[in-house]
Amino acid sequence: xxxxxxxxxxxxxxxxxxxxxxxxxxxxxxxxxxxxxxxxxxxxxxxxxxxxxxxxxxxxxxxxxxxxxxxxxxxxxxxxxxxxxxxxxxxxxxxxxxxxxxxxxxxxxxxxxxxxxxxxxxxxxxxxxxxxxxxxxxxxxxxxxxxxxxxxxxxxxxxx
Numbered sequence: 001x002x003x004x005x006x007x008x009x010x011x012x013x014x015x016x017x018x019x020x021x022x023x024x025x026x027x028x029x030x031x032x033x034x035x036x037x038x039x040x041x042x043x044x045x046x047x048x049x050x051x052x053x054x055x056x057x058x059x060x061x062x063x064x065x066x067x068x069x070x071x072x073x074x075x076x077x078x079x080x081x082x083x084x085x086x087x088x089x090x091x092x093x094x095x096x097x098x099x100x101x102x103x104x105x106x107x108x109x110x111x112x113x114x115x116x117x118x119x120x121x122x123x124x125x126x127x128x129x130x131x132x133x134x135x136x137x138x139x140x141x142x143x144x145x146x147x148x149x150x151x152x153x154x155x156x157x158x159x160x
Contacts, residue, residue, distance in 0.1 A: 043089075061133045
């Protein structure tokens, strides 16, 4: 399993790369970049990429996810649905479709994830994070929490 430090570098690099590509794309279209549009595009791309990584080996992702997600532990099949929810949110962000509802849904999902991770960490469980599917052995740690907090804050910024 990757160390939390390496996991942080990996996820930060992914976030920064997606952010940079979106920024450059929007700059190409319009010299004055709308920050809310930039955040929507970043979140849309992140959800689509992360969702696709989960679908690549869906049964393995579900096995990882069910060990810590509080909804997945109570609702059979939720782990199989979750990547598709992420992809749908990603598409909605990119299409600017009902953004108030999309941001509220994102905030809800991120809060559930934060709670799930905190519960697992407080129990001292050494679990894998399912955020990148089953490709990398990333530990459930403060890195997972920071990803979810950042996505929550970006969703909240829509309402500012």
